[in-house]
Amino acid sequence: MEDKRLNSTIGTLKLKNPLLTASGTFGFGTExxxxxxxxxxGGFIVKGTTGEKREGNPYPRLAETxxxxxxxxxxxxxxxxxxxxxxxxxxxxxxxxxxxxVSGSSIEEYCKxxxxxxxxxxxxxxxxxxxxxxxxxxxxxxGVNKDMAAEVVTEVRKVYKKHLIVKLTPNVxxxxxxxxxxxxxxxxxxxxxxxxxxxxxxxxxxKPLISTITGGLSGPAIKPIALRCVWQxxxxxxxxxxxxGGIMNARDVVEFMLVGASAVExxxxxxxxxxxxxxxxxxxxxxxDRHKLNNIxxxxxKI
Amino acid sequence: MKYQxxxxxxxxxxxxxxxxxxxxxxxxxxxxxxPGQFVNILVKDxxxxxxxxxxxxxxxxxxxxxxxxxxxxxxxxxxxxxLINESDKLDVVFPLGxxxxxxxxxxxxVGGGVGTAPLYYLAKTYYNKxxxxxxxxxxxxxxxxxxxxxxxxxxxxxxSTEDGSVGEKGLVTANSVxxxxxxxxxxxxxxxxxxxxxxxxxxxxxxxxxxxxxxxACGIGACLCCVTETKSEGNVxxxxxxxxxxxxxxxx
Ligand SMILES: Cc1cc2nc3c(=O)[nH]c(=O)nc-3n(C[C@H](O)[C@H](O)[C@H](O)COP(=O)(O)OP(=O)(O)OC[C@H]3O[C@@H](n4cnc5c(N)ncnc54)[C@H](O)[C@@H]3O)c2cc1C
Ligand SMILES: Cc1cc2nc3c(=O)[nH]c(=O)nc-3n(C[C@H](O)[C@H](O)[C@H](O)COP(=O)(O)O)c2cc1C
Ligand code: FES
Numbered sequence: 267m268e269d270k271r272l273n274s275t276i277g278t279l280k281l282k283n284p285l286l287t288a289s290g291t292f293g294f295g296t297e298x299x300x301x302x303x304x305x306x307x308g309g310f311i312v313k314g315t316t317g318e319k320r321e322g323n324p325y326p327r328l329a330e331t332x333x334x335x336x337x338x339x340x341x342x343x344x345x346x347x348x349x350x351x352x353x354x355x356x357x358x359x360x361x362x363x364x365x366x367x368v369s370g371s372s373i374e375e376y377c378k379x380x381x382x383x384x385x386x387x388x389x390x391x392x393x394x395x396x397x398x399x400x401x402x403x404x405x406x407x408x409g410v411n412k413d414m415a416a417e418v419v420t421e422v423r424k425v426y427k428k429h430l431i432v433k434l435t436p437n438v439x440x441x442x443x444x445x446x447x448x449x450x451x452x453x454x455x456x457x458x459x460x461x462x463x464x465x466x467x468x469x470x471x472x473k474p475l476i477s478t479i480t481g482g483l484s485g486p487a488i489k490p491i492a493l494r495c496v497w498q499x500x501x502x503x504x505x506x507x508x509x510x511g512g513i514m515n516a517r518d519v520v521e522f523m524l525v526g527a528s529a530v531e532x533x534x535x536x537x538x539x540x541x542x543x544x545x546x547x548x549x550x551x552x553x554x555d556r557h558k559l560n561n562i563x564x565x566x567x568k569i
Numbered sequence: 570m571k572y573q574x575x576x577x578x579x580x581x582x583x584x585x586x587x588x589x590x591x592x593x594x595x596x597x598x599x600x601x602x603x604p605g606q607f608v609n610i611l612v613k614d615x616x617x618x619x620x621x622x623x624x625x626x627x628x629x630x631x632x633x634x635x636x637x638x639x640x641x642x643x644x645x646x647x648x649x650x651x652l653i654n655e656s657d658k659l660d661v662v663f664p665l666g667x668x669x670x671x672x673x674x675x676x677x678x679v680g681g682g683v684g685t686a687p688l689y690y691l692a693k694t695y696y697n698k699x700x701x702x703x704x705x706x707x708x709x710x711x712x713x714x715x716x717x718x719x720x721x722x723x724x725x726x727x728x729s730t731e732d733g734s735v736g737e738k739g740l741v742t743a744n745s746v747x748x749x750x751x752x753x754x755x756x757x758x759x760x761x762x763x764x765x766x767x768x769x770x771x772x773x774x775x776x777x778x779x780x781x782x783x784x785x786a787c788g789i790g791a792c793l794c795c796v797t798e799t800k801s802e803g804n805v806x807x808x809x810x811x812x813x814x815x816x817x818x819x820x821x
Binding site (some may be wrong): 290292297298299300313321322324325326327328329330331332333334335337339342444481485486534536537538539540541 | 570571572573583611614617618619620659660662782783785786787788789790791792793794796797798803804
């Protein structure tokens with residue numbers, strides 16, 4: 267049964283509880299239906315979607331590292347048209363907050379995807395993944411430069427009329443500066459962090475463990491970095507922040523809310539335990555009992 | 570339907586210095602499990618191995634509600650798993666992946682090393698349909714073989730060892746059973762072995778199916794980490810479209 271004490275909001279988005287699932291770790295949701303009720307989640311964020319079909323990077327795309335994993339999937343997906351025609355009809359209505367993660371390698375591509383998703387009635391928000399390389403600017407990530415970040419958000423804002431979440435990369439010198447630029451450009455909320463640029467080496471074979479040499483680190487290993495980023499950003503912007511990075515249990519969720527997150531996304535933990543979200547939701551209710559909270563949102567930004 | 574359940578270790582048996590068998594009991598009855606499918610086992614408290622370990626299903630006993638697996642100690646998580654005791658519990662997701670073909674008239678099953686494990690359930694499936702398959706097992710030396718007598722109850726068993734300590738001396742591809750005629754070859758083992766077997770099958774125009782062991786994060790088609798490149802569909806997930814593929818479909 268729904269525990270009203272867990273009801274949360276991200277700006278205009280109303281959530282049953284503060285749990286979303288992170289893009290790229292939850293497929294299109296249906297992969298997890300044998301393990302949990304999709305409608306029990308605050309929402310779920312589907313795979314990164316681009317303007318055209320992408321094959322992604324060559325295998326191997328995965329290496330395990332202390333308390334984490336490095337991935338180099340490289341945005342393999344069938345493109346936004348395929349999503350709208352074939353995936354959307356299968357998933358719509360499974361949760362009030364199905365959110366599409368929008369990626370691209372040019373501003374035009376981001377805008378194309380955003381405007382097509384804008385027409386899908388039951389998708390109340392997109393999450394703009396600005397960690398992608400800008401092919402027109404020598405492959406530098408949109409999200410690592412405040413002007414480039416602001417520009418892509420400004421342009422997407424023109425074509426996207428619903429709730430616009432912008433997802434930040436931690437691989438920057440000053441995340442506050444990027445967050446503020448993105449807020450000014452029209453983001454409705456921020457989600458952070460995306461994966462941390464990392465590398466793993468096989469000492470025996472004397473070779474890198476993944477095909478692209480470097481990849482994105484996720485899992486508990488990045489939680490302290492993520493907490494720091496969420497704390498820094500949430501105290502320096504006036505829009506809601508969604509915390510992401512290494513969340514494995516309810517205690518982690520509480521930590522992110524204390525440093526300023528209005529909601530959280532669970533990523534790698536879904537691989538370890540496909541029903542982890544159910545467990546976390548139950549444990550958050552316990553936490554409310556133990557700490558006599560009327561609502562979980564009382565925790566937001568206490569630190 | 571896939572399940573996530575706590576299974577109890579009913580029996581643990583060391584098969585050779587590197588491999589051990591676990592018979593895992595479910596309190597609820599088991600769903601239908603196909604030969605070639607695998608389970609995803611959570612090995613807790615190994616800091617450098619957060620993810621589940623995909624392990625092929627070696628045998629299923631629907632009466633006892635047990636699934637057996639054979640695990641080779643090869644790294645941190647499998648070493649840790651080898652320390653488990655009877656009556657301990659494991660968090661297991663199953664059954665995952667597709668199936669080996671089970672309608673062949675005269676199949677040859679070729680296994681190498683721990684890759685031989687899933688061929689028992691496959692051979693048993695054929696045997697129960699009235700077809701006694703041929704199983705060819707390859708190993709470096711006799712110490713690496715396991716459960717040969719068990720395989721003999723459901724199949725005609727042929728063995729190749731590289732040092733000639735049992736069976737014919739040499740690689741599986743040189744075994745004389747390879748000269749007989751078969752409707753299909755179904756193989757699981759080290760990649761170089763499967764490639765060599767697939768090449769032979771191709772030359773003789775016999776269809777060949779291989780079971781891949783790509784690195785996996787989720788095992789359920791959600792992360793796209795486990796892909797193999799195919800000729801007709803580009804990168805596809807081994808965990809959902811495989812682990813069994815037509816050998817001539819994959820680019821390797
Ligand atoms: C579908 C499927 C079925 C399987 N069935 C069985 C089975 O029945 N029995 C069984 O014993 N095993 C089976 N495996 C393999 C098993 O899952 C692995 O051996 C196990 O997960 C290894 O875990 P570990 O921590 O012990 O070893 P690890 O330390 O993770 O790795 C073992 C070896 O792999 C190498 N390695 C590590 N990372 C990478 C990488 N990113 N890319 C390439 N190589 C890497 C390491 O150098 C080491 O040599 C199966 C795998 C799959 C995908
Ligand atoms: C396999 C994998 C694929 C991912 N794909 C995407 C993606 O397509 N778009 C995106 O914005 N983030 C992607 N991410 C990042 C996650 O959404 C999340 O930000 C990150 O994993 C940190 O959270 P975690 O530690 O809980 O996993 C991916 C992560 C993983 C592990
Ligand atoms: S392991 Fe995640 S898609 Fe196959």
